Amino acid sequence: MNGAGRLGNFGWRILLPVLLLAAWYFTTETVTLFHPTILPSPLAVLRMFWKLLWNGELFANIGASLLRIFYANLTALVLGVPLGLAMGLYRPVERLLDGLFSTFRPIPPLAWVPLSILWLGIGTMSVVFITFLAAFFAIVINTIAGARAVDRLHMRAALSLGASQRRIMTHVVLPTVVSYVFTGLRIAIGVSWMSIVAAEMIAASSGLGYMITYYREVLRTDAIIVGMLTIGVIGLLMDLATRRIEQWLMPWRVGFHLA
Secondary structure, three states: OOHHHHHHHHHHHHHHHHHHHHHHHHHHHHOOOOOOOOOOOHHHHHHHHHHHHHOOHHHHHHHHHHHHHHHHHHHHHHHHHHHHHHHHHOHHHHHHHHHHHHHHOOOOHHHHHHHHHHHHOOOHHHHHHHHHHHHHHHHHHHHHHHHHOOOHHHHHHHHHOOOOHHHHHHHHHHHHHHHHHHHHHHHHHHHHHHHHHHHHHHHOOOOHHHHHHHHHHOOOHHHHHHHHHHHHHHHHHHHHHHHHHHHHHOOOOOOOOOO
16 A cells, blocks of 8 residues: 555545544534533643643553453453364364353353452452453353354365374464464454453442442542543554454455445
8 A cells, every 4th residue: 555545545534533623623622512521622621631641640540450351361362262262173072161261251251240240359359350240241251152164175185195183283273273263362352442441330349330430439530531542542443453454464364344
């Protein structure tokens, strides 16, 4: 893509955010339709952002949330990928676990908050456990889908050539499954942020969710919006990083667009 094409692509991506920001500024600074406690202006939010940034509060809460998400998603990958492969490739394992898995999967992660507090107390372990549950099922489901998407012709060809089970796994199964794992990881990161913010509101004394709850109680809407936008930006950056890693590991996967 040439420079003009990239500039045009970037312009389309920022068009709606710029229009939304302009409307927000107009309704809060120009005509003042809302009280600052209900909806502060973008300038007030920017001032609060710099304040929280310079006093270190924002960095501390970002670090706490990111560390919990890292622990939760790493554990979900370590446990979820092997389980998904086993359920997708071996029918007896699927028959054994499918009923239990299908029973627990619909339970919202936040429904586990009371038990997690009883078992693990209020703090990091409780929040990581709740976030892990949100990420785990997304990764397992996508890994199962990837295992079932393996081309049977490739499997038969590998077997006919005398490939061992280990070589079939590394050269046939994993190249297909890994793209599904990355899709599951992208979904897991999104649901992790949703679950961790809610969990930190209830069972933590640090993190972006805790920060949002604290400033809600003192009616500082500008700080609440800072926390919300920070979550959105970090989630976007994590999603972009995951996509870049996927493209680097699997450069042959090129998407198709109708227009």
